[in-house]
Amino acid sequence: MTIPCKSLSVPVVLRCLGLALAVSAPLAFAQAPMPASFIETPMLRDEVNAKKLPAVRQRLPDTPLVVAMDGKSAETGQHGGTLNMLIGRARDVRMLVVYGYARLIGYDRNLVVVPDILESIDVKEDRIFTMKLRKGHRWSDGQPFTTDDFRYFWDDVANDKDLNPAGPPAELLVDGVGPNIEYPDKWTLRYTWTKPNPDFLPRMAGPSPLFIFRPAHYLKQFHKKYNPKVLEVEKSDPGKRGWAATHNREDNMYQFDNPRLPTLQPWINTTKPPADRFVAVRNPFFHRVDSNGRQLPYIDRVVMPIADGKLIPAKAGAGESDLQARDIQFNNYTFLKKGEKAGNYRTLLWRTGQGSHFSLFPNLNVNDPVWRALFRDVRFRRALSMSIDRAQVNQVLYFGLAAESNNTVVPESPLYKKQYQTQWAQFDRKAADRLFDEIGLKRGPDGVRRLSDGRPLEIIVETAGESTEQTDILELIRDTWRESGIKLFSKPSQRDLLRNRVFSGEAMMSVWGGMENGLPGADTSPNELAPTSQVQLQWPKFGQHYETAGKSGDAPDIPEVIELMKLNEAWRTATREAREKIWHRMLSIHVEQQYTIGVVNNVMQPVVVSNALKNVPEKGIYNWDPGSFFGIYRPDTFWFTEARRN
Numbered sequence: 035m036t037i038p039c040k041s042l043s044v045p046v047v048l049r050c051l052g053l054a055l056a057v058s059a060p061l062a063f064a065q066a067p068m069p070a071s072f073i074e075t076p077m078l079r080d081e082v083n084a085k086k087l088p089a090v091r092q093r094l095p096d097t098p099l100v101v102a103m104d105g106k107s108a109e110t111g112q113h114g115g116t117l118n119m120l121i122g123r124a125r126d127v128r129m130l131v132v133y134g135y136a137r138l139i140g141y142d143r144n145l146v147v148v149p150d151i152l153e154s155i156d157v158k159e160d161r162i163f164t165m166k167l168r169k170g171h172r173w174s175d176g177q178p179f180t181t182d183d184f185r186y187f188w189d190d191v192a193n194d195k196d197l198n199p200a201g202p203p204a205e206l207l208v209d210g211v212g213p214n215i216e217y218p219d220k221w222t223l224r225y226t227w228t229k230p231n232p233d234f235l236p237r238m239a240g241p242s243p244l245f246i247f248r249p250a251h252y253l254k255q256f257h258k259k260y261n262p263k264v265l266e267v268e269k270s271d272p273g274k275r276g277w278a279a280t281h282n283r284e285d286n287m288y289q290f291d292n293p294r295l296p297t298l299q300p301w302i303n304t305t306k307p308p309a310d311r312f313v314a315v316r317n318p319f320f321h322r323v324d325s326n327g328r329q330l331p332y333i334d335r336v337v338m339p340i341a342d343g344k345l346i347p348a349k350a351g352a353g354e355s356d357l358q359a360r361d362i363q364f365n366n367y368t369f370l371k372k373g374e375k376a377g378n379y380r381t382l383l384w385r386t387g388q389g390s391h392f393s394l395f396p397n398l399n400v401n402d403p404v405w406r407a408l409f410r411d412v413r414f415r416r417a418l419s420m421s422i423d424r425a426q427v428n429q430v431l432y433f434g435l436a437a438e439s440n441n442t443v444v445p446e447s448p449l450y451k452k453q454y455q456t457q458w459a460q461f462d463r464k465a466a467d468r469l470f471d472e473i474g475l476k477r478g479p480d481g482v483r484r485l486s487d488g489r490p491l492e493i494i495v496e497t498a499g500e501s502t503e504q505t506d507i508l509e510l511i512r513d514t515w516r517e518s519g520i521k522l523f524s525k526p527s528q529r530d531l532l533r534n535r536v537f538s539g540e541a542m543m544s545v546w547g548g549m550e551n552g553l554p555g556a557d558t559s560p561n562e563l564a565p566t567s568q569v570q571l572q573w574p575k576f577g578q579h580y581e582t583a584g585k586s587g588d589a590p591d592i593p594e595v596i597e598l599m600k601l602n603e604a605w606r607t608a609t610r611e612a613r614e615k616i617w618h619r620m621l622s623i624h625v626e627q628q629y630t631i632g633v634v635n636n637v638m639q640p641v642v643v644s645n646a647l648k649n650v651p652e653k654g655i656y657n658w659d660p661g662s663f664f665g666i667y668r669p670d671t672f673w674f675t676e677a678r679r680n
Contacts, residue, residue: 065101068097075316075334093318100322100323101324112328112674114334122341122361126340130336133663133665134299137150141239145661153168157235166222173297175252181219184223193212205234206234208228232606236558241658241662248285248287253281253284256277256285293305313336331671339354353378362639379643382652385636390442390548393633394543397409404489408485415631419458420458425461431506440624458626498529498546546571556613560601563624567580572629602620641654649673
């Protein structure tokens with residue numbers, strides 16, 4: 035059966051597109067009838083009058099995405115203004131891609147997948163995807179966006195050994211085989227796999243999306259196939275950067291740090307790093323309009339000054355940001371509330387959707403053989419979990435508003451079971467001590483337990499050093515672990531250094547958020563629960579082994595981990611009923627084995643919003659995937675009142 039996504043009912047979407055979630059947020063955006071006329075953007079009027087830009091109707095696709103707003107959770111607005119948002123480092127300019135959230139398909143506010151850049155998509159058997167582009171759609175530089183851009187990506191980027199030695203992205207391979215791609219015309223393409231590919235649509239809708247297209251007209255000038263001069267330059271100066279490195283540097287659609295690279299996002303970055311302030315301006319060829327005929331985005335510019343992450347809460351409290359959640363923690367909420375009147379903003383509280391807001395990751399691939407054996411003993415992991423007073427963490431840091439929980443699905447997920455939340459997660463020092471004793475971790479004269487080789491049981495927990503909230507939680511855990519005879523030391527470092535130490539096996543334990551998607555349904559991919567990525571900090575070398583098809587890393591040698599891998603593979607071709615059973619088995623294994631030790635979830639996220647900024651929902655979900663933080667609420671529809679539109 036072929037199903038057109040633009041007409042899918044919610045149950046069919048959940049079943050067909052491999053995504054599932056039911057939330058109470060209203061559906062604020064839908065496709066509206068085509069406006070009778072279009073209103074020129076004031077910012078662009080001079081360029082249009084000077085013939086430097088076409089008029090608005092000529093800049094839009096033949097069938098733009100007409101966004102209908104319900105007048106309650108979102109209302110039609112006016113053009114103009116500058117949105118200020120603080121970032122903690124230059125690379126966070128990529129948040130313009132995350133928040134801008136222009137995708138071939140994307141989640142709406144109910145986390146249902148709908149066409150966006152695409153006019154429609156038909157899905158058959160979860161393996162045949164026929165996509166229709168919007169005729170007349172253009173890149174930000176005015177050049178046509180057609181199937182040629184998809185062909186260039188597949189033929190000349192994904193399958194070029196110089197550009198991608200490892201081959202196409204894993205999401206485009208099923209059993210190691212890529213799709214058969216057809217291009218019936220300039221606006222139609224069809225991806226066909228011999229078996230279902232349930233990862234395809236969720237990855238395209240994600241915060242760091244799978245871009246299966248490129249601006250071919252721009253990148254061809256850097257490709258040896260289309261510009262022989264790049265090879266001549268390479269040969270004439272062997273010490274110079276090669277053509278492939280140059281092409282990859284220019285082709286950074288997600289990093290968003292190349293102002294020359296055409297985009298389909300609502301705003302265009304105009305600032306090349308290094309810089310301490312990034313400025314983005316509206317994309318004059320953006321494909322969305324409101325029901326009154328105003329081309330989106332409403333806001334003309336986005337300015338992102340760089341500030342020390344530790345100072346961002348104070349700066350937001352001083353009114354220096356119009357929309358801020360990044361680098362703000364719940365423990366900043368009281369301070370932010372006090373500054374609302376002086377800063378002319380309001381502080382909202384959104385729910386987070388991670389499986390755990392804070393998790394400990396024992397490294398099952400740590401180099402030290404004694405620690406590796408201990409971390410692989412499930413009794414030790416369970417005892418560590420039962421030695422954490424989660425109720426104390428919740429009361430002291432979150433006023434009791436969070437949920438004390440393992441790293442697992444949250445109650446809003448249809449897969450939720452109370453057992454997943456609480457098993458081995460109840461504070462029970464006596465039970466934990468019995469397990470520590472059973473393992474043979476005897477206390478020394480100082481009360482600290484000893485490893486099998488006589489060393490004191492001192493766990494170094496490495497952090498990215500980006501959050502005082504993490505430090506505060508570790509302080510509370512340190513106290514209760516010490517009573518069980520375990521010393522905890524925290525070691526902050528930069529994010530990249532932390533990950534490299536985990537990947538290499540140098541770090542014994544680390545801290546990060548838990549499951550990115552704590553809101554799954556049976557048709558959501560369970561990849562997070564199996565060793566499928568090196569960035570899974572509990573088993574990085576297992577994940578690397580999977581990602582490289584066995585070329586590097588270590589093959590899993592733990593029975594339950596091997597079972598998780600097999601279950602993950604079985605899910606891909608299973609019926610919906612079988613998928614639900616697979617999910618529950620995988621969740622049960624995780625709660626039994628405590629591979630990651632969650633502490634709290636459903637934590638509230640403060641969101642600072644200028645009083646002049648409209649259409650930001652009072653209640654929302656602040657989540658990376660699905661959600662793209664602000665992305666599903668479409669910041670291109672946010673707008674300023676009169677005082678801020680100049």
